[in-house]
Amino acid sequence: MSDSRSDILALAEERKALSVEAPASGLRRRWQVLLWSTLGPIAAILAAFVVSGLMLLVAGFDPLFAFATLLRGAFGDLRVISEVLLQATPLMLIGVGLAVAFRSNIWNIGAEGQFYAGAVLSTIAGIYLGMLPAVVLVPLVLVLGFVGGALWGVLAGWFKVRFGASEIVTTIMLNYVAIIGTGYLVTGPMIEQAGTYPQTAKVAEAARLYRFLPPTRLHIGFLLALVFAVIVYVLLFKTSTGYAIRAAGHNQTAARYAGIDVERTVLLAMGISGGAAGLAGAIQVSGLTFRLYQQISPGYGFTGIAVALLAGNHPLGVILSALLFGALRSGSEVMQISAKIPSVLVFVVQGLVILSVVSYGVYQMKLFGRLRVAKEG
Amino acid sequence: MSDDVILRMENMVKTFPGVVANAGINLEVRRGEIHCLLGENGAGKTVLMSTLYGLYHADAGSIIYKGQPVQIRSPKDAIRQRIGMVHQHFMLVPTLTVAENLILGQYRYWQRLSQMERAKAEIRRLGEEFGLRIDPDAVVGRLSVGEQQRVEILKALYHGIDLLILDEPTAVLTPQETSQLLGFLRELADKGLTIIFITHKLEEVMQVSDRVTVLRDGKDVATLNTAETSPRELARLMVGRDVLMEMPERQGEPGEVVLAVQDLCVENERGLRVVDGVSFEVREREIVGIAGVAGNGQSELALALAGLMPIHSGEVRLNGQVLREWTPRQVSQLGLAHVPEDRHGMAIILPFSVSNNFVIHSFGDEPFSRHGFLNFSRIREYAQRLVREYDVRLVSVDDPISSLSGGNQQKVVVARELNREPRLLLVNQPTRGIDIGATEFVRQRILAQRDRGSAVLLISTELEEIFHLSDRILVMYEGKIVGEVPPDRSLLDKIGLMMAGHRAEA
Amino acid sequence: MDTVWIAMIPAILAATWRMATPLIYAAVGEVITERAGVLNIGLEGTMLLGAFTAFAAVYATDNLWVGLLATLLVGVVVGLVFAFFTVTVKANQIIVGVALNLLGLGLTGFLFRTLFLGTKNAVRTVPVLNIPVLSDLPVVGEMLFHQNLMVYGTLLLVPVASFVLYKTAFGLAIRSVGEHPRASDTVGISVSGIRYAAVMIGTALTAIAGAFLTIAHTNQFVEGITSGRGFIALAVVVFGRWSPKGAFWASLLFGVFFALQLRLQAMPDLAIPYQAFQVLPYAATIVVLLSLRGRSHAPSALAIPYEA
Structure with missing residues (x-):
């Protein structure tokens, strides 16, 4: 903000006492805020669908048929719904983690790599520690997944704190390093016995997550993701650590002035968001794929960005937006098969959702600014 | 309207969301005078002048400049009308040289900066004429605050102006630099330039201005001939009551370090x-x-x-x-x-x-x-x-x-x-x-x-x-x-x- | 073994400039964008769109000029969209950049799979200029005198960009808008106008960088063909200290890593797994960023929307 602008704002604030607008009651305002912050994401999604529908039309597809297939692919029956939940699981974890990073004003674009780091570490444990009983091995696999992702995230955080290197670039570069590294492992030292495909052997039975809704593949990882979202919500908004993270995110200078160790919050936020992505990787391996291969993530780390932003970086909101993007992903697979529409279209939809959300955010800020002023009365 | 009025702003209104910054201000400035705008923080001085300079758009009101109603939509319009403004926070690009700052915005975009030499000569000439000597090749960010202010004034003069607005120009100066500046402004006014001087300091008003308009709460409360008023009267007009800030006596002596x-x-x-x-x-x-x-x-x-x-x-x-x-x-x-x-x-x-x-x-x-x-x-x-x-x-x-x-x-x-x-x-x-x-x-x-x-x-x-x-x-x-x-x-x-x-x- | 290595040196040198070329186009474009105070991290997506456009246009018309023209056009349109969201709407530039990358990835993937999947899809490429005699010089001959025209184009681009940035009123306006937009505004420069222009120049050049990959360096489009070059270009801008010349030399440095990657991967019976070379440019980018250590010359107003 330029100096003169802030002068004017300061002046505007001075004059608020003179404002004659009637104050809105606290409760009414709270409802207004809730209403506008729910309408926004819905409008954003609609806008994204309208634009991508037009695109389909131009490309010679029938958008209505396409979206009908997509819906069927997302909500058709129990099996389909369980697939949606499965798709939503890693997105939820990653989205919750990114919400923490974004709230502390760190642009972690590296969830993809952190997902891989977690998947690698947990696969190693799942394969080579197979002699352990499930009660030990399952938690161990999950913890190692978290640790792997957290380390990968903290590394970028350390680059930022220690060397002033932009986390945007370093996290993206670490994505490549992690994916290429995984490629090395699954073609080299960890390739399965048969050696036909570039993939590892299956993890031990004792390392696999319990599937609680047979015949579907739905596993307890989904429930873990829900719990994780709630935990992070409490951490962010109910604890002093969360206070410090949010304070540093809003205003680093003020946080430093307040005695908050800003470097520590950067590392912490990168650790939590990396750990969440790593946990997602571990859950993907131990709950679904049972093994590691190079394309284990179809871009969850990037979809996670859209998930977090659509939820306004609120961990509980992430639950809903992860379900939505899970449905989108799952539906687009079906759409690809029955309507022959390439599923990469979801990236376009994600991009459009992000653009709509971020534009709405700007508008919303203006709107709430007005509401606040009116309240001052 | 008499001939010697260069600017008349009538019933100027400007609101920001929830705030009325200018609530119907009238201002009349005569050719060749130094006219002070006096008021507290938030009285609306800067907003009024920013409107005149095209940085804000008034919600209502009219500006009559040199006998003509004018619409000033942007600083570009203001410059075209030969109005210059020295802002409280300098509008200079610190990484550029003095000359670059002066010619900024003066050429069409596709033009080469080959006329730079001519610009430098012009800067030196202006510097001589007004006693504002500055090296045109100096990088602005390395100049002292006082020098930067001179560059700002030089920039306005270089653009060619009849009316110069200065927004709290003495805030960054020592008392000596201040009196130097005030003397210099008097010289400029004597050469026919009209000056509007925004301030909240009474001494400066008394020292430099011909006339003064006092603003309070977004309205003009009085326009006076400086010679016919007193600091006390101005203070009362500015605040709307007598100012008395008696501070209590100190109790006890200083103790440990x-x-x-x-x-x-x-x-x-x-x-x-x-x-x-x-x-x-x-x-x-x-x-x-x-x-x-x-x-x-x-x-x-x-x-x-x-x-x-x-x-x-x-x-x-x-x-x-x-x-x-x-x-x-x-x-x-x-x-x-x-x-x-x-x-x-x-x-x-x-x-x-x-x-x-x-x-x-x-x-x-x-x-x-x-x-x-x-x-x-x-x-x-x-x-x-x-x-x-x-x-x-x-x-x-x-x-x-x-x-x-x-x-x-x-x-x-x-x-x-x-x-x-x-x-x-x-x-x-x-x-x-x-x-x-x-x-x-x-x-x-x-x-x-x-x-x-x-x-x-x-x-x-x-x-x-x-x-x-x-x-x-x-x-x-x-x-x-x-x-x-x-x-x-x-x-x-x-x-x-x-x-x-x-x-x-x- | 030693002779093999020595024999490789000219090839590596030649590949260095060639591999640096897309970085140079994109980074010089981004230098101009960032000097105006706009951070576009959507280079990767822009480059992909450029790569696909050039490929599709040349495929359809068999005319390289049409390909380049179409690429420029798409680049400008991408810039228009990016500037609309960042300059007019004033949305967070990083987020819009993320969206642009997703859009680039999704759109090119979608169109490529709908239009080209299963077709024989090689296109005509930008011709190589072989300067006789000189190109036979030992060591540097191939690098300097046997390259395609887009590689030589960088020799034109860098001085032109420097000239525009430092010797024209437009360049002065760009530099002032990136340092102190309000000061520029008060002398009648349109901050939005300059930023739109700088963004569009940046995306147009970045699109050309993409075109290089599909109609000069190779003769086909592959999904994700840019493989992170758009992001590396961002690091190049920092390393090149926001100047076109700096971007040129920094790109050449990264070109070395790409060239090594390319050549060493192709080496038969090397005991080192090929991933070790594959990872080189990305690891190098991190190392370079770490080596800069807070020494920053970034424009003061970078990534900050201007509120008039």
């Missing part, structure tokens, strides 16, 4: 020594004021003492403890409370609620936190108590602090810092940008804190404030303390010289 600074040096990010071998002491029950023109190392001194900037060399003793690597946390544990200069940037977190802003230092400690979990009811109670005690005007402590007025935000900061019962209170520009009522309140609180036994280090570029509050005055110039004086108004001239770098005779 709380802060001892010895040969302190601080370097900025570019490696320049901005605080250069500073030594002084502050005792219990004593306010030490640091005077100086903005940008002479006061800010860095404050930041270093607060642990927010690394100390390069020297020793700082707080409460008898010497620390090399200061962190803000350690310093505050040793009893330092800090009301920083940059309120929005440093002292508060705008999106956070008022109550959360009250515990910015202590949110992690009992009773506001237990086992890592925040105790919201305790935080709220605490905030409500301080809000009552310090008369902060708000609807609810749960609202974001951004919804408070600047004065009330400052009250929150002062309340929070004073309530920590500091051994040393460090206050930097405590009343900048807040209205008279809040100013008075904040100053009373600072004095009261001294009387309760705190040591107070006050940094301010407002000499009036320094005189008002300090028990001893130190003057800073280019990172050094150039002298110490008692708060005796008869020494104003001496302080002025010191602020310009003249060392005090021992």
Whole structure:
């Protein structure tokens, strides 16, 4: 903000006492805020669908048929719904983690790599520690997944704190390093016995997550993701650590002035968001794929960005937006098969959702600014 | 309209969301005069002139310039109408040279800068003519503040103007530089230039202007011939009541040394020594004021003492403890409370609620936190108590602090810092940008804190404030303390010289 | 073994400039964008769109000029969209950049799979200029005198960009808008206008960088063909200290890593797994960023929307 602008704002604030607008009651305002912050994401999604529908039309597809297939692919029956939940699981974890990073004003674009780091570490444990009983091995696999992702995230955080290197670039570069590294492992030292495909052997039975809704593949990882979202919500908004993270995110200078160790919050936020992505990787391996291969993530780390932003970086909101993007992903697979529409279209939809959300955010800020002023009365 | 009226602004209205900045202002300026716009912070002076310069668009009202109604939609229109403005915050690009800054916006985009040499010659000619000598090839960021202001005026002259607006031009100058500037403006006016001079300082109005228009609460309250008015009358018009700020007498004598600074040096990010071998002491029950023109190392001194900037060399003793690597946390544990200069940037977190802003230092400690979990009811109670005690005007402590007025935000900061019962209170520009009522309140609180036994280090570029509050005055110039004086108004001239770098005779 | 290595040196040198070329186009474009105070991290997506456009246009018309023209056009349109969201709407530039990358990835993937999947899809490429005699010089001959025209184009681009930035009123306006937009505004420069222009120049050049990959360096489009070059270009801008010349030399440095990657991967019976070379440019980017250590010359107003 330029100096003169802030002068004017300061002046505007001075004059608020003179404002004659009637104050809105606290409760009414709270409802207004809730209403506008729910309408926004819905409008954003609609806008994204309208634009991508037009695109389909131009490309010679029938958008209505396409979206009908997509819906069927997302909500058709129990099996389909369980697939949606499965798709939503890693997105939820990653989205919750990114919400923490974004709230502390760190642009972690590296969830993809952190997902891989977690998947690698947990696969190693799942394969080579197979002699352990499930009660030990399952938690161990999950913890190692978290640790792997957290380390990968903290590394970028350390680059930022220690060397002033932009986390945007370093996290993206670490994505490549992690994916290429995984490629090395699954073609080299960890390739399965048969050696036909570039993939590892299956993890031990004792390392696999319990599937609680047979015949579907739905596993307890989904429930873990829900719990994780709630935990992070409490951490962010109910604890002093969360206070410090949010304070540093809003205003680093003020946080430093307040005695908050800003470097520590950067590392912490990168650790939590990396750990969440790593946990997602571990859950993907131990709950679904049972093994590691190079394309284990179809871009969850990037979809996670859209998930977090659509939820306004609120961990509980992430639950809903992860379900939505899970449905989108799952539906687009079906759409690809029955309507022959390439599923990469979801990236376009994600991009459009992000653009709509971020534009709405700007508008919303203006709107709430007005509401606040009116309240001052 | 008589011939000698160059500008008439009629019934100017400008509102910002929820705020009426100009509520129907009339202004008439005569050709060749120096016309002061006098008013408090927030009276609407800058907004009115920014509207004239095309930076804002008025909601209502008309501008008649040189006998013609004009629409000024952008600064470009203003420049075309031969109107120039020197802003309070300089509108110069620090990485460019003087000449580049002057020709900026003067050529069509596809033109080469080959006419630069001609521009430089023109700059030298203008410099000669008006006695504003500046090297056209100097990089603006390396010039002193006074020189930069000359570049600003030169830029306006280079554009070719008939009307020059200056917004609080003396805020960054020493008293000597100020009188130099005022003399220079008189010369310009004598050459036929019309000057509008925005200020809130009465002496300047009396010294420089032909006529003065007083603004209050977004309205013009009077236009007077300067020769026919008095500072007292102007003050009453400006504030709307008689101003009487009697400060209580100090109780008790200074006690033990709380802060001892010895040969302190601080370097900025570019490696320049901005605080250069500073030594002084502050005792219990004593306010030490640091005077100086903005940008002479006061800010860095404050930041270093607060642990927010690394100390390069020297020793700082707080409460008898010497620390090399200061962190803000350690310093505050040793009893330092800090009301920083940059309120929005440093002292508060705008999106956070008022109550959360009250515990910015202590949110992690009992009773506001237990086992890592925040105790919201305790935080709220605490905030409500301080809000009552310090008369902060708000609807609810749960609202974001951004919804408070600047004065009330400052009250929150002062309340929070004073309530920590500091051994040393460090206050930097405590009343900048807040209205008279809040100013008075904040100053009373600072004095009261001294009387309760705190040591107070006050940094301010407002000499009036320094005189008002300090028990001893130190003057800073280019990172050094150039002298110490008692708060005796008869020494104003001496302080002025010191602020310009003249060392005090021992 | 030693002779094999020595024999590789000219090839590596030649590949260095060639591999640096897309970085140079994109980084010089981004230098101009960032000097105006706009951070576009959507280079990767822009480059992909450029790569696909060039490929599709040349495929359809068999005319390289049409390909380049179409690429420029798409680049400008992408810039228009990016500037609309960042300059007019004033949305967070990083987030819009993320969206642009997703859009680039999704759109090119979608169109490629719908239009080209299963077709024989090689296109005509930008011709190589072989300067006789000189190109036979030992060591440097191939590098300096046997390259395709787009590689030589960088020799034109860098001085032109420097000239525009430092010697024209437009360049002065760009530099002032990136440092102190309000000051520029008060002398009648349209901050939005300059930023739109700077963004569009940046995306147009970045699109050309993409075109290089599909119609000069190779003769086909592959999904994700840019493989992170858009992001590396961001690091190049920092390393090149926001100047076109700096960007040129920094790109060449990264070109070395790409060239090594390319050549060493192709080496038969090397005991080192090929991933070790594959990872080189990305690891190098991190190392380079770490080596800069807070020494920053970034424009003051970078990534901050201007509120008039």
